[in-house]
Amino acid sequence: MRRLAPFALLLATAIWGWTFVLVKEGTQFVGPFTFLAARFLLATAVLGLLFARALRRIERRTLWRGALIGLALFAGYLFQTWGLATTSATKSGLLTGLSLVFVPFLASVAGWERVRPAHWAGAILAVLGLVTFVLARSGGSSFNVGDLLTIAGALAFAGHLLLVDRFVRRDDYRALLVVQVAVVALLSIAGALAFETLPTAYPPKLVEGVVITGLLATALSFYLMNRFQEHSTATYTAVLFTMEPVFAGLFGFLLLGETLTWLQGAGGLLILAGMLVVPLVEWKARRPPHG
Numbered sequence: 001m002r003r004l005a006p007f008a009l010l011l012a013t014a015i016w017g018w019t020f021v022l023v024k025e026g027t028q029f030v031g032p033f034t035f036l037a038a039r040f041l042l043a044t045a046v047l048g049l050l051f052a053r054a055l056r057r058i059e060r061r062t063l064w065r066g067a068l069i070g071l072a073l074f075a076g077y078l079f080q081t082w083g084l085a086t087t088s089a090t091k092s093g094l095l096t097g098l099s100l101v102f103v104p105f106l107a108s109v110a111g112w113e114r115v116r117p118a119h120w121a122g123a124i125l126a127v128l129g130l131v132t133f134v135l136a137r138s139g140g141s142s143f144n145v146g147d148l149l150t151i152a153g154a155l156a157f158a159g160h161l162l163l164v165d166r167f168v169r170r171d172d173y174r175a176l177l178v179v180q181v182a183v184v185a186l187l188s189i190a191g192a193l194a195f196e197t198l199p200t201a202y203p204p205k206l207v208e209g210v211v212i213t214g215l216l217a218t219a220l221s222f223y224l225m226n227r228f229q230e231h232s233t234a235t236y237t238a239v240l241f242t243m244e245p246v247f248a249g250l251f252g253f254l255l256l257g258e259t260l261t262w263l264q265g266a267g268g269l270l271i272l273a274g275m276l277v278v279p280l281v282e283w284k285a286r287r288p289p290h291g
Contacts, residue, residue, distance in 0.1 A: 005231035009240045012221035017247025019209075019217040026209030031196035032081040033188050035210065040185035042214030047178045047223070054174040062171040066179025069167065072160040073180060074187045079153030083146040096150060100126055102158035103238040122277035123235060126242040129270025132263060158238070164226060165234040173226040181222060239274050 026035050048055065080096060100123055167176055192198070199206070229237060 005228040006236075006240060008224045008228040009232060009237055010243065012224040013241050013243045014247045015216050015221045017244045019213050022209040022212055023217075025205050026213070029201075029203055029206040030199045031192065032077075033191035034196050034199065036077060036081075037185060037188035037192045038210045039214045039218055040181055040188055042210060043218035043222070044178065044182045044185050046215065046219045047181060051174040051178055054172050055178060058172070058175045058179075062175045063179055065163075065167045065171055066176045067183050069160060069163045069176060070180035070183025071187075072156050072163055074184045075156035076153045076160055077184070077188075078191070079149045079156060083149035083153060096154045096157065099154040099158040099161070100238045100242055102155050103161055104235040106158055106162055107234050118277055122239045122274040124274070125270055125277060126239045126274030129242065129267045129274060132267030132270060161229075161238060161241075162234050164229050165232075165237070168226055168230045173230070177222060177226040181218065242274070 023035070030038075104123055164176075225237075232240075
């Protein structure tokens, strides 16, 4: 199972990269809270049916821990969406990637994870690759409130990953998964009712976006994350997640005909190098000495 973990987590990242276009298209018809509410409600229904037995045996501590994880996940989406109102998608992608830096820092401060030099090296390479990839197409601009909100979102996403990493080792991951997804759905509904108007029409693109992101980008991807995180570390998973903009660019090229520059390719290679540092160092350490 440990060997499968990186591939499972990369699959979740690839799905998030692929569905980026669907989210962007879906939020043209409804507000972001409404879209999130529909997406996470669908995922909650599916996961609740699949893991009904685990929910019947849920403990109170698991309920509270799942709610805490869900709150961190919702905060990430909230600040990221709020920040996009006044910052560019390019800067949002870059600043959200700062969660990669926050994860090992917070893990070290909390004493939850011993971050080894190989993890820091991988994180630094991945950050350099992320900066290169995201800024390859456009330059930066002045710092604004939206950027600050996006950084807050990155911090929340880092907290979400760390909480999942800590609690899936102590609780039933299935119950944790359903509770955190349900909390995001409930908070998104509250946000939609407070700040948005319900849609009067449901175009096929909107329905397609909700169904695919609900089933694949939420139910399946967060299942993979919660199922396999106990076989990884929070820092290494954060490095794997930096592939999301690379997958988004790749699927944009394959599906929409968008072009990728050589600089973006170089950024993707740096991220790949950051991903490979840790397993290569661990493999070398396990090799028996010659002679």
